[in-house]
Amino acid sequence: DVKVTQSSRYLVKRTGEKVFLECVQDMDHENMFWYRQDPGLGLRLIYFSYDVKMKEKGDIPEGYSVSREKKERFSLILESASTNQTSMYLCASRPPRQDSYEQYFGPGTRLTVT
């Protein structure tokens, strides 16, 4: 079974703090994704990466950055956390083939910024 793990299930941070969310997958997938999930808005793509050191902006990248130094690990960084970044953050990974396979999701990190 594919396993995607996220470093924390729940996180509480203060406004202005730098926040790191870590994601690790054990299936040697090239593609990794970060989403945020908000009620009524579904999942929105923040950033994705299709290889080590490669990244592309998703639909809502403002206020976020990412790092992919190793294939299995994809980190989401909030440079200066703000209250409007309170959300559920979900990481996912997918094999490289373009003929479409499902994404595998981690359990999520519920981040509260106070």
Place this chain on the structure above:
Amino acid sequence: AQSVAQPEDQVNVAEGNPLTVKCTYSVSGNPYLFWYVQYPNRGLQFLLKYITGDNLVKGSYGFEAEFNKSQTSFHLKKPSALVSDSALYFCAVRERGYNKLIFGAGTRLAVHP
């Protein structure tokens, strides 16, 4: 632009009755379509997908979905609902050749005993 619509915020159904969760999509090319389920405080779990071939696809936990190209729909169905099916369901679409998966807003399914 790609988009997905789930027109119902919540669907209520009695246990044992059939259920339908609706999804319509918009892509300019050929779609790949997915259904995911999310149980409380959990990540998303894959239910089923349509890539090509038969319009009726079967997935996990007795769920199935029908791809209708003319109506651009991909409704999720189950013949007999269980209380344990109560969860948040997401429809998603990806256009062939693109890397991004676009999600609907989600539909909360409540199955009552």
